[in-house]
Amino acid sequence: MVELIRSHLTEQSEPRSAAEVASTLSQAHPERGIKTTVVRTTLEGxxxxxxxQRTKQGSSVFYTAPGSTEQPATPANDTQSSKQAE
Incomplete structure (x- = not known):
């Protein structure tokens, strides 16, 4: 399960919720009976x-692979704008 989730996050270009990860993996591996609670626990591990990496937007939590350049938060974009202005 850990390897499936890690691999899935690496393939994504933007953050995903535990429910989105569970849904995608359930469709790809219907024989495994993947549950959102197990995916969330594995992601937190x-x-x-x-x-x-975990990011929070309001009450929603999203996950990305480490070192991912896509961040849902605006401050990362502000930093890039500042660097371009220099």
Whole structure:
């Protein structure tokens, strides 16, 4: 399960919620009976080991692969704008 989730996050270009990850993996591996709660727990374990990153928007939590350049928050975009202006 850990490898499936890590691989899925690496393939994504933008952050995904635990529900989105669970849904996609369930469709790709219907024989596994993947549950959102298990995916969320696994994602949090990956975050604890610095193998995934967590971002929060309001009450929603999104996950990305470590080192991913896509961030949903605006401050990262502001930093890029500042660098371009220099």
């Amino acid at each position: 990956l975050v604890a080991k610095n193998q995934a």
